[in-house]
Amino acid sequence: MKLKQLSLTVAAVLVAASASAAAPKLAVVYDAGGKFDKSFNQSAFEGASRFKQETGINFIEVQASSDTQAEQVLRGLARKNLDLIASIGFAQQAAVQKVAKEFPKVRFVLIDGVAQGTNVNSITFKEEEGSYLVGVAGAMASKSKKLGFIGGIDIPLIRTFACGYTQGAKAVNPKVEVFSNMVGTTAAAWNDPAKGGELARSQFDRGVDVVFAVAGGSGMGTLQTAKEKGKLAIGVDSNQNALYPGAILTSMVKRVDNAVYDSFTQVKNGTWKAGVTAKGIKEGGVDWALDASNRKLITPEIEKRVLGARKDIIDGKIKVIDIRSGAACPV
Template sequence: MKKKITLLSVLTLAMTLVACGGGKNEAKPAEGAKDAAATSEIKVGFVTDEGGVNDQSFNQGVWEGLDKAKTDFGLEADYLESKDSKDYTPNLETFADQEKNLIVGAGFKMGDAIADAANQYPEINYAIVDVDVTNGGQAEAPSNLLGIMFRAQEPSFLVGYIAGMTSETNKVGFVGGQEGNIIWGFEYGYRAGVDYAAKEKGTEIEILSQYVGNFTDAQKGKSITTTMYQNGADVVFHAAGGAGDGVIEAAKEAGKYAIGVDRDQNALAPENVLTSAMKNADVAVYEVVQEMKDGKFEGGKTIEFGLADGGAVGIAPTSDKNVKPEILKSVEEISKKIIDGEIKVPYNEETYNEYK
């Protein structure tokens, strides 16, 4: 039976976690999905991508949100790590067999597998982080599947500006995990931010860019970054998941700056992580679980968050440790321009060329 319910924005509790705020939307629950409020025990499962739950990046952020929900709500939550993309379907099926109320996935590579699972098990609710389940509104998503997206290009623009203004060699780098729409958002947002800094400085800033080819090979990430430093770069931004650990390690060894991603990665190298481009997946997932607990779930659509959503994305709170105050002041002004639409941040090569 279908009925209309209310879904809180995924930012409702962000004042507690990362100083965010949210609103309410009328939504339709997953057809046939279990009403979590009617169960005595909520069971949530999280399937990681290849980065693993301790990747110091996106997967870890998702799990921290679930772990907090586990503590706060007294529910059951666990995870299965995917060592390879071939593990996605078996891991999703394992949780379905365990009759989870909500199964969460992370990463664009898992999109097809989780959509298939949602169709196969309409009585279970699913959420996937970093996947547009409607393909830009061109496809009809399963009514028990919720997509959660972040406009990663916006914080990437900000850290690109910071990199460009901080660089003394006027040469910076970008290390990506695997090419695709999600990581292109990081790269081209970053490029645009560097360009903005170059214009302000009145000089050219060269951008070196290379992809690891996956999100797990930290040694390759380190090798790529070391070469960039040897070639004159003094700030390197990574959007490479676990492979980004190698980027930060290279920065430590070279005495240069790295820029983290997804989470505040300053703790990995306090003297060398300049800032981080953050997507607060923990906040989003926590709130979705709370909605499940209250018997409310919105599926069949994708929700997207950016700077205008009260801090759903942004730069790390530790940025003031290594970024000059005058640069941070300018970042605040640039953020307002992005929110107001004065700066339209590119998210792929085509929109970047238009921006240029």
């Protein structure tokens, strides 16, 4: 009996060792906004953490504070012969493309950008669709009919958010005005909450009563200022409703967490593929957030209108223009 029990114990140890040896080696590289930006990067961290909790497989995490550093960080990780490196943010596009070519046996996933390579999977989002929904909500909640938009840097991605937001708002009321400002021109623009708050105050002084912050960590200043001024803000990327209950109308959720979680799972299961994947409302990539934190702000009329628009986008009845396709913003 003891011999049999010992054999079973040894077998269990060997199976565990084999499983551990087979576990993929994974990494996440955050951009300048940082792991705890309560937005884009934090959503990526949450997805990786969910994977770790469910599988017991750990991951390396590093922050790249600049585009130049991103290349150095990626190259250093690639030399460790990792199975997959998840690069968070479009700013790492050039670094991923260059380093992936140098290390063809290492797989890369670029979240929120497109990089070329037979060992690269690029995951993009249809931000215009989610932004359309919060634009609808913003226009209906606004009393002044003046909406604000604060972006990080004036680039096509951020203009896509702004255009989708404006399309949704003007679908409700063509006379709605949308004021837009950008935080800066460098990577520091994603982590400057003081400037985000300053721009919000300026917009509120001009009559804006609902502002959409798409500026990473800088957006935290916008949300806080909305709370202080008794105005409404709209969060982005992760569900930010609970940060300032009663002041955040809703959040345009971009499921970066699912993108990271799914990529890690695919590597683990041997189903990972290179290419480009675009995720909109229908694909579970973007949406709006409705929960206990903002329930009192979303009237039945707002909810009905937003859900109707959501369904029409999924069914193809509403075509939200993506300016990255070359089309001009129609509003």
